[in-house]
Amino acid sequence: MRAVTFSTYGPPEVLKVVELAEPTAGAGQVRVRVKAAGVMPFDVRAREGGFPTALTGDFPIVPGNEFAGVVDQVGEGVDTVAVGDAVLGFATLRSYAEFVVVSADQVVAKPSGMPWEVAGAFSGAAQGAHMALEQMKVAPGETVLVNGAAGGLGTMTVQLAARRGAALVIGTAHPDNHEYLRALGAVPVAYGDGLVDRVREVAPDGVDGSLGAAVDGLKAAVAVTKDIARVVTMVHTEEIAALGVHNWTGVRSAARLTEMVDLYRRGLLHVHLRAVYPVDSAVEAHRDAGSGHGRGKVVLTLG
Structure with missing residues (x-):
């Protein structure tokens, strides 16, 4: 082959x-x-x-x-x-x-x-987003920060966070992708220097759960998330571990994937x-x- x-x-x-x-x-x-x-x-x-x-x-x-x-x-x-x-x-x-x-x-x-x-x-992004939101323990009415929100994992996380009842989903992305995020229901902010201040402009009281991968985004997530235990990343490095971010947990399964496929079939996941x-x-x-x-x-x- x-x-x-x-x-x-x-x-x-x-x-x-x-x-x-x-x-x-x-x-x-x-x-x-x-x-x-x-x-x-x-x-x-x-x-x-x-x-x-x-x-x-x-x-x-x-x-x-x-x-x-x-x-x-x-x-x-x-x-x-x-x-x-x-x-x-x-x-x-x-x-x-x-x-x-x-x-x-x-x-x-x-x-x-x-x-x-x-x-x-x-499969990867759908199950990853589902596991991330489970680990963040996102509940209805809460605020979620998604770093890299326009990517494959970020796009899924934004959509599933809204389906879990999040009142506000903030997504970091390049300005070229901001309209795309608005169409998914997120409030976009540009990443880079000053990210913490831009997030606090949207969520003055901080956020309840955060997803990230890049170190700079995770540093911002740690600064604005009320409980560091609810900051999630799929990437593990010594630098990230030094931030106090918890290791990724969760297991892929046919049951989890079936649930995500059903949402797609019903037109509820893009x-x-x-x-x-x-x-x-x-x-x-x-x-x-x-x-x-x-x-x-x-x-x-x-x-």
Whole structure:
């Protein structure tokens, strides 16, 4: 099968499309012929060497934590999924490939009206946003700060925070994305110097929960959030740990993903695709995803 791999850490150019042996579904597993795979900040960080080998495995490493495609093999004991089913799902790496093998409880049915590109880029941000809001313990009437609100995770978090009843959602973003955030129901503020003051202009009494990734945004979040235990990040570094921000918690699951897919099916969750790249343009896709100023999701198509 064709797959995107890297055999050394570094810039996007370390990514190569190569031929690998096809995996086979074992007991309790399914094999999916991948149609599309989302390009996540996690993938960029993995390529840069930001995770231990215990998580990524040895070289060559195939990035990708979310995918969509058609089941073409079903392992022994699987009765929830059948060959030919259209699904979307999640993995820890391995998704930038023509085939991915995962446990049967890591895929759910793809709605017929959901485009493959959307399905491939759905699982990571949708589940991540859901887990973040759970960890923040957002309740109706509260105020939420979302750093990087125009990105894939931020877009989902803004929408789900409103659905949880947040009275005010503040989103940091480049000014080019402010109208987009207003359309999602957030109050946009520009990131950069003076962020704390700009947030306090919108929320003089502070905010109840915050999501962030970049250190500067998290410093601002710590300054304006009433309880630091409700500041959440998916990125763990020594510098971030020094701020006192709690480590990320939460577990991806088919039940969580099914709940998010149902919201999409009912027209209650919007997915914006920033760009769709063919698999042979994985370098350009990673360059785009790592730019830090984009709107929505970046996707690779594989078939």
